Amino acid sequence: MTYKTDLPVMLPVKPRExxxxxxxTPWHMLAIAxxxxxxxxxxxxxxxSEAQSPLAVxxxxxxxxxxxxxxxxxxxxxxxALGTVVGAMLGLCQISLLAVTRHSSWFVTQFFRNAPWLxxxxxxxxxxxxxxxxFSLTIPFPDWxxxxxxxxxxxxxxVSEIVRGAVRSLPxxxxxxxxxxxxxxxxTLWLIIIPQxxxxxxPPWMNLYSILTMATVLASIVGVNEVMTLTGQALxxxxxxxxxxxPFYGFVLLLFFIYCYPIARFTVWLEKKYAVIT
Amino acid sequence: MSWTPAEPMISLRDVHKSFGDxxxxxxxxxxxxxxxxxxxxxxxxxxKSTLIRCIxxxxxxxxxxxxxxxxxxxxxKLDKLELRKKVGMVFxxxxxxxHKTALQNVMMAPVRVLGQDKVKAEEAARALIKxxxxxxxxxxxxxxxxxxxxxxxxxxxxxxxxxxxILFDEVTAALDPETVGEVLQTIKNLAExxxxxxxxxxxxxxxxxxxxxxxxxDRGVIVEHGPPExxxxxxxxxxxxxxxxxxx
Numbered sequence: 001m002t003y004k005t006d007l008p009v010m011l012p013v014k015p016r017e018x019x020x021x022x023x024x025t026p027w028h029m030l031a032i033a034x035x036x037x038x039x040x041x042x043x044x045x046x047x048x049s050e051a052q053s054p055l056a057v058x059x060x061x062x063x064x065x066x067x068x069x070x071x072x073x074x075x076x077x078x079x080x081a082l083g084t085v086v087g088a089m090l091g092l093c094q095i096s097l098l099a100v101t102r103h104s105s106w107f108v109t110q111f112f113r114n115a116p117w118l119x120x121x122x123x124x125x126x127x128x129x130x131x132x133x134x135f136s137l138t139i140p141f142p143d144w145x146x147x148x149x150x151x152x153x154x155x156x157x158x159v160s161e162i163v164r165g166a167v168r169s170l171p172x173x174x175x176x177x178x179x180x181x182x183x184x185x186x187x188t189l190w191l192i193i194i195p196q197x198x199x200x201x202x203p204p205w206m207n208l209y210s211i212l213t214m215a216t217v218l219a220s221i222v223g224v225n226e227v228m229t230l231t232g233q234a235l236x237x238x239x240x241x242x243x244x245x246x247p248f249y250g251f252v253l254l255l256f257f258i259y260c261y262p263i264a265r266f267t268v269w270l271e272k273k274y275a276v277i278t
Numbered sequence: 279m280s281w282t283p284a285e286p287m288i289s290l291r292d293v294h295k296s297f298g299d300x301x302x303x304x305x306x307x308x309x310x311x312x313x314x315x316x317x318x319x320x321x322x323x324x325x326k327s328t329l330i331r332c333i334x335x336x337x338x339x340x341x342x343x344x345x346x347x348x349x350x351x352x353x354x355k356l357d358k359l360e361l362r363k364k365v366g367m368v369f370x371x372x373x374x375x376x377h378k379t380a381l382q383n384v385m386m387a388p389v390r391v392l393g394q395d396k397v398k399a400e401e402a403a404r405a406l407i408k409x410x411x412x413x414x415x416x417x418x419x420x421x422x423x424x425x426x427x428x429x430x431x432x433x434x435x436x437x438x439x440x441x442x443x444i445l446f447d448e449v450t451a452a453l454d455p456e457t458v459g460e461v462l463q464t465i466k467n468l469a470e471x472x473x474x475x476x477x478x479x480x481x482x483x484x485x486x487x488x489x490x491x492x493x494x495x496d497r498g499v500i501v502e503h504g505p506p507e508x509x510x511x512x513x514x515x516x517x518x519x520x521x522x523x524x525x526x
Contacts (some may be wrong), residue, residue, distance in 0.1 A: 142429055177373035177432075181387040181439060182362040191390065195377050 005075055015108070029257070036250025043239050054247045062251070068227035069255045071144070075226065076213040078148045083155025083212075090156060091163025097185070105160070112157035120217050124150025125222045137247045144226075147219040155212055162204045166197035206267045210260045281348030287312045287443060287474055288333060293342035295328055302328045304498035316476045317485035317506075320495035321521060326478040327370075329495065330445045333476070334365040337519070343382070347442065356524045363392070366441035370448040372428040374420040380407060380431045381416040384438045392439065399438075406434040410464050426457025430464050443474040450481055482525055486510055494518050 007109065082141035093105035124146045131140045170193060178188040231248050238244055281287075286309035295303040302325040310316050318326045331337045332344060335351055335358050344351040346361060374383050385403035388394040394402075407416055410430040420428050429449055431496050436444055446465065450458045462484050469475055469488055479485055485492055486506045493503040494515075501508070502518045 171371070172375075173369060173371050173373035174375065176336055177367075177369060177375070179336060179358075180362055180365075180367040181435070182359045182391045183387065184359065187390060191386065192375050196375075 036246050054244050057238060057244060058247045058251055064172055065230055068230035072216040072226045075148055075216045077087040079151040079155055080209050080212055083152035084159050087156035087159025088163055090160040095167050109157045109160040112153050113161060117154050118214050120153045121150035121222060132234055143224050147224045158208050162201050166200040167193055169200060170196055203267045203271045206263055210263050211262055214256060283312045286310055287347055289345045291338050291343040293344060295311040295332060295339045302498055305491050306500055308493060312474055313472045314474055314490050315488055316491050317489040318478045318493045318495060319485060323340055324495045325498045326495055327447050330447055330476055333445060334362050363439060364442045366436035366439055367448050368432050368436050368449050370451050372432045374428055374432055376420050379417050379419055383431055384435045388438050403438055410434045412445050422459055425453045426460045429461045433464055445478040472483055
């Protein structure tokens with residue numbers, strides 16, 4: 001049955017298809033992999049050189065690169081954990097009734113949220129000592145630990161904003177109902193507000209984790225032995241063959257994609273799920 | 279400062295409240311005796327909701343006095359938690375906690391705020407849910423209940439704190455017409471049990487039936503008040519007459 005009408009609102013609505021993430025399908029991925037890894041191998045085979053094929057070289061180095069990648073993940077998980085704990089507290093300070101607490105935590109949040117991650121990383125690297133003497137105890141501060149600290153700063157600031165935003169997004173009626181039932185402010189936060197916020201915070205929090213994971217390669221610039229540093233070293237020890245560049249960096253890209261893409265999909269799925277049931 | 283039931287349970291004297299430059303209440307005085315059912319009616323924006331929100335200190339006032347059982351509310355040293363244990367409130371938008379079941383909504387405050395034993399609180403909560411005729415919905419989440427059902431859970435939640443008075447802030451205004459009746463019936467049962475109730479409402483028929491006293495507010499003042507029979511039949515003020523003629 002069709003309607004004769006000029007009003008667009010009266011026309012039957014076609015349900016919108018969910019957009020695929022970056023319009024990428026597994027076929028696209030395969031094509032990218034072929035181009036970056038296998039392509040150069042074919043080119044190499046046609047040149048008829050005596051050296052090992054790029055793919056074979058990559059296979060030799062793959063275990064080491066994987067180890068480096070796992071180190072990236074360790075850095076990302078540690079920085080996320082640290083940043084989340086401190087950031088959550090900072091976020092709650094942002095909704096404090098005390099103006100001093102509220103304003104100072106707001107300032108800290110904005111400062112670290114609007115700072116380039118690399119600059120923060122440099123600060124952590126070069127301002128922190130390589131060890132701390134605590135009476136007779138010497139606590140070493142290795143580079144990777146400083147990298148975790150440096151990367152946890154922007155995470156902290158972003159988590160702080162996520163917490164503040166989630167708390168603010170709850171209808172004020174929830175606060176009023178709790179108040180009129182004589183809950184203390186702390187009880188209200190702990191029993192009523194935060195449990196409802198967790199759902200709202202989860203998708204942006206996971207997004208942040210994805211971004212952080214991809215940002216861990218910044219640590220290579222300050223000399224941490226993570227996957228990018230190792231890739232560079234591997235390429236150097238192979239004599240800087242230009243035909244190795246694409247397969248090696250392609251391999252690193254693939255590692256990150258395989259890890260981060262499911263997180264992104266899962267986030268989208270969560271967002272949809274919580275969009276319906278609020 | 280000891281209060282006896284012979285005195286008004288709630289007593290407002292010359293209450294002034296403004297939001298910034300906007301004066302919402304301009305000298306309100308009224309008394310509520312224990313067991314009274316008071317209805318406050320009036321056009322939108324006349325300050326009705328603000329008025330009752332001042333009674334449990336959800337809104338503060340700039341001038342005047344509000345006494346609840348002899349305790350001054352307009353006092354910076356007021357123990358708000360103690361006040362709110364005595365004064366229950368039911369909201370237009372129900373404001374149930376969506377992450378808790380109906381039963382948990384009702385029993386949470388008695389356990390957490392009053393420190394009641396969990397088993398006893400649950401028993402009491404189940405009895406209250408039965409009282410508002412929602413047996414079988416104990417484990418339902420607010421999102422699974424209709425507006426009228428949610429509002430009845432909200433009434434049970436407020437009752438669970440065993441307040442001395444309950445404030446009802448346009449509790450049927452957000453409901454579907456077919457569920458208004460069940461909520462009004464619940465309130466009526468409460469009133470018959472002797473609960474002191476202060477209602478802000480647009481349900482004139484209900485106000486007429488249930489109220490001991492009706493207050494008509496407009497532009498921040500009480501224009502006229504009286505028992506429902508005289509109020510609805512012999513309204514004196516022209517503003518009251520105009521309002522009633524539009525509504526009835």
